[in-house]
Amino acid sequence: MTQRGDGAGPSCIDLGLEARETPCEVWIGGDLLGLGHGPLRADLGGWLAGRTLFVVTSEPLAELLGPHLEPLRGLAARVEQLCVPDGEAAKSLAVAGGLWDRMLGLGGKRDSRLVTFGGGSVGDLGGFVAACFLRGIEYAQVPTTLLAQVDAALGGKTGIDVAGHGKNLVGAFHQPRFVLSDTRLLATLPPAERRSGLVEAVKKAAVLDARVLAELEARLDALLAGDVPALDRAVVAATRMKLGVVAADAREAGARKSLNFGHTLGHAIEAELDFAGLRHGEAVAYGMLFACRLARAEGVLGDDLDQRLEAVLSRFELPPLPVDALSIEGLWSAMAKDKKATEAGLTWVLPTAAGHYTLRAVSGETVRRELAAFLAEPGPRAGRSRPRS
Amino acid sequence: MTQRGDGAGPSCIDLGLEARETPCEVWIGGDLLGLGHGPLRADLGGWLAGRTLFVVTSEPLAELLGPHLEPLRGLAARVEQLCVPDGEAAKSLAVAGGLWDRMLGLGGKRDSRLVTFGGGSVGDLGGFVAACFLRGIEYAQVPTTLLAQVDAALGGKTGIDVAGHGKNLVGAFHQPRFVLSDTRLLATLPPAERRSGLVEAVKKAAVLDARVLAELEARLDALLAGDVPALDRAVVAATRMKLGVVAADAREAGARKSLNFGHTLGHAIEAELDFAGLRHGEAVAYGMLFACRLARAEGVLGDDLDQRLEAVLSRFELPPLPVDALSIEGLWSAMAKDKKATEAGLTWVLPTAAGHYTLRAVSGETVRRELAAFLAEPGPRAGRSRPRS
Numbered sequence: 001m002t003q004r005g006d007g008a009g010p011s012c013i014d015l016g017l018e019a020r021e022t023p024c025e026v027w028i029g030g031d032l033l034g035l036g037h038g039p040l041r042a043d044l045g046g047w048l049a050g051r052t053l054f055v056v057t058s059e060p061l062a063e064l065l066g067p068h069l070e071p072l073r074g075l076a077a078r079v080e081q082l083c084v085p086d087g088e089a090a091k092s093l094a095v096a097g098g099l100w101d102r103m104l105g106l107g108g109k110r111d112s113r114l115v116t117f118g119g120g121s122v123g124d125l126g127g128f129v130a131a132c133f134l135r136g137i138e139y140a141q142v143p144t145t146l147l148a149q150v151d152a153a154l155g156g157k158t159g160i161d162v163a164g165h166g167k168n169l170v171g172a173f174h175q176p177r178f179v180l181s182d183t184r185l186l187a188t189l190p191p192a193e194r195r196s197g198l199v200e201a202v203k204k205a206a207v208l209d210a211r212v213l214a215e216l217e218a219r220l221d222a223l224l225a226g227d228v229p230a231l232d233r234a235v236v237a238a239t240r241m242k243l244g245v246v247a248a249d250a251r252e253a254g255a256r257k258s259l260n261f262g263h264t265l266g267h268a269i270e271a272e273l274d275f276a277g278l279r280h281g282e283a284v285a286y287g288m289l290f291a292c293r294l295a296r297a298e299g300v301l302g303d304d305l306d307q308r309l310e311a312v313l314s315r316f317e318l319p320p321l322p323v324d325a326l327s328i329e330g331l332w333s334a335m336a337k338d339k340k341a342t343e344a345g346l347t348w349v350l351p352t353a354a355g356h357y358t359l360r361a362v363s364g365e366t367v368r369r370e371l372a373a374f375l376a377e378p379g380p381r382a383g384r385s386r387p388r389s
Numbered sequence: 390m391t392q393r394g395d396g397a398g399p400s401c402i403d404l405g406l407e408a409r410e411t412p413c414e415v416w417i418g419g420d421l422l423g424l425g426h427g428p429l430r431a432d433l434g435g436w437l438a439g440r441t442l443f444v445v446t447s448e449p450l451a452e453l454l455g456p457h458l459e460p461l462r463g464l465a466a467r468v469e470q471l472c473v474p475d476g477e478a479a480k481s482l483a484v485a486g487g488l489w490d491r492m493l494g495l496g497g498k499r500d501s502r503l504v505t506f507g508g509g510s511v512g513d514l515g516g517f518v519a520a521c522f523l524r525g526i527e528y529a530q531v532p533t534t535l536l537a538q539v540d541a542a543l544g545g546k547t548g549i550d551v552a553g554h555g556k557n558l559v560g561a562f563h564q565p566r567f568v569l570s571d572t573r574l575l576a577t578l579p580p581a582e583r584r585s586g587l588v589e590a591v592k593k594a595a596v597l598d599a600r601v602l603a604e605l606e607a608r609l610d611a612l613l614a615g616d617v618p619a620l621d622r623a624v625v626a627a628t629r630m631k632l633g634v635v636a637a638d639a640r641e642a643g644a645r646k647s648l649n650f651g652h653t654l655g656h657a658i659e660a661e662l663d664f665a666g667l668r669h670g671e672a673v674a675y676g677m678l679f680a681c682r683l684a685r686a687e688g689v690l691g692d693d694l695d696q697r698l699e700a701v702l703s704r705f706e707l708p709p710l711p712v713d714a715l716s717i718e719g720l721w722s723a724m725a726k727d728k729k730a731t732e733a734g735l736t737w738v739l740p741t742a743a744g745h746y747t748l749r750a751v752s753g754e755t756v757r758r759e760l761a762a763f764l765a766e767p768g769p770r771a772g773r774s775r776p777r778s
Contacts, residue, residue: 051732077732093486097551104554104726111731132521135548135560136640159524162486165493171524172561251525337493342500343440343466 146197535586585670
């Protein structure tokens with residue numbers, strides 16, 4: 001992994017996976033998409049010259065933010081815009097099949113390009129469509145939400161949902177050729193969307209980098225208020241943390257599992273609420289608090305990270321966890337379907353101290369007991385102390 | 390690429406791609422599936438112990454050849470058989486989606502295993518299902534036809550068709566952990582199926598290995614008659630040729646394109662006949678003859694390979710090319726949709742001499758002119774000579 005940039009222009013972090021044939025350049029900065037930065041314009045120009053460009057986006061996004069994409073569209077020989085449903089509804093086999101059919105009808109070739117322009121759902125779907133179209137074409141992620149910029153657009157995970165079973169259960173690892181995180185796009189983001197994205201930044205820092213966690217704690221007011229320079233720094237820090245893990249373990253055989261901190265219960269909550277009750281980051285926030293509780297119960301947490309996360313998350317003004325719509329058995333069953341589960345059972349990412357974690361199989365008895373206690377008092381409360389085990 | 394085996398037992402060729410996390414072992418031999426060979430039994434036993442095994446096959450195959458698979462099934466903790474339609478009908482998004490749904494319902498996990506048991510269609514579909522299930526699970530190919538043993542099961546190309554557009558237009562590169570080519574299974578193969586498989590072996594030898602081409606010419610009567618030791622040698626030779634190319638170029642960026650010899654027109658013929666008129670190998674045979682004609686027209690063919698291929702293929706007693714159902718414009722349009730086409734046009738694999746080839750863009754004018762002449766006299770005729778250009 002190498003980083004380019006002189007501090008004044010946008011940052012470029014190049015993921016140097018040995019296993020890949022092509023580089024993956026992640027660019028972060030305000031007004032990136034204006035393409036005023038010469039090196040970025042040159043790289044994108046070379047990539048798009050003479051090509052058909054498929055832009056996968058949603059209609060509301062195309063209307064709200066489409067003009068930002070004009071300079072990039074101007075670099076291709078031909079642009080075909082493919083609109084998909086907004087949000088998680090985009091991530092179905094039927095939508096993917098429809099795009100493949102249209103791309104073939106429009107004469108898409110192996111060296112055609114695809115750009116996703118939207119949040120995590122558009123990126124997950126578009127990346128999967130690129131991964132399988134003619135057995136894989138190059139693509140770029142242009143994430144328009146903070147959540148996608150700090151997490152979903154990075155690392156090459158793509159996928160769709162399978163109705164009745166859960167999220168991202170069919171997919172592919174397919175690294176984007178470019179990720180363009182234009183932090184100016186975050187200005188129009190609703191505060192709740194920004195909060196959901198910040199949870200993912202906090203999640204990474206909590207188990208990977210204590211210094212970044214301290215920075216996020218210190219700048220939280222500015223971040224929650226949407227201060228662009230603060231967001232810019234947070235996106236760069238989150239990108240560095242994530243790509244560091246991905247470069248070491250692209251296929252999630254080991255270290256990459258750390259990124260699932262808070263996601264085991266978080267995904268189960270989302271599934272139990274039919275992906276309609278909480279935002280992804282909100283569910284993950286509750287998942288992190290529960291993982292901290294499990295870490296305490298297992299006796300592996302050695303500092304006050306649980307109290308720090310409670311304090312941080314209490315400032316997020318999360319919607320309450322709808323406990324009446326959740327049951328221990330329902331959550332347990334949803335966790336068993338988690339795609340990170342193996343035939344031997346679930347492995348939990350448990351924090352051991354700020355910036356550190358361990359992977360651990362926890363007995364079903366312990367999980368159910370702690371889950372019962374957690375559902376009885378699920379919210380983050382600033383300063384609430386828990387007994388040390 | 391390394392080869393194991395002492396000459397007495399089955400041959401094992403290990404594809405040593407740097408880019409892969411797991412090895413790909415290709416085993417070839419009679420009665421492989423009896424698992425009497427200790428090293429093979431040990432490798433498969435370690436791979437399947439404690440796992441759920443999904444067997445993807447078709448009902449007619451399960452009935453005809455299923456008992457051969459019993460020893461392998463016995464190594465897994467649990468076996469779930471998933472039957473799909475016979476032949477190309479298996480390769481649809483609907484069938485793939487149905488399998489993912491069933492595998493999730495049956496509790497499939499990331500470390501579950503999948504084995505395809507059938508011809509090329511079952512292998513292409515099953516490999517694609519394995520490639521995308523939970524973003525990729527390990528799988529093995531157990532090809533039951535000569536065509537699949539010498540070609541389709543090797544090299545990690547998986548995929549499905551898109552209705553109205555053509556074959557293998559959606560898919561993934563996903564190397565199998567094992568390929569088990571049990572040549573005893575070929576005993577029950579209809580002669581026409583054997584012929585279709587031999588075309589693929591001839592195809593590889595024609596552009597990759599003059600020595601193998603001479604061997605195939607010398608043993609053709611035994612091969613066409615289904616002599617198992619002769620078929621065994623041919624499968625080993627074809628496997629070595631194919632894996633040599635794949636090891637050098639897994640993603641088809643360069644050398645792997647040589648394997649498309651005869652496939653540009655071959656695929657177009659199949660598409661124009663709605664995949665119902667000729668077997669794959671039969672269409673490829675005509676495709677090879679046409680590529681030889683193009684090579685002559687372009688002045689790149691330097692020996693008598695075209696006449697040798699005509700002579701070989703005349704012994705195959707191919708069904709005639711149904712020229713009344715084909716048109717130059719239809720074939721041209723189908724070739725333009727070929728997934729090997731780039732935005733710049735089609736690249737042809739043209740033979741330059743026995744065992745050698747070149748990649749060449751040929752003008753549309755030349756292709757159409759030669760196609761018109763070819764459709765007027767499309768059959769292989771032993772000893773027919775063509776004017777040297």
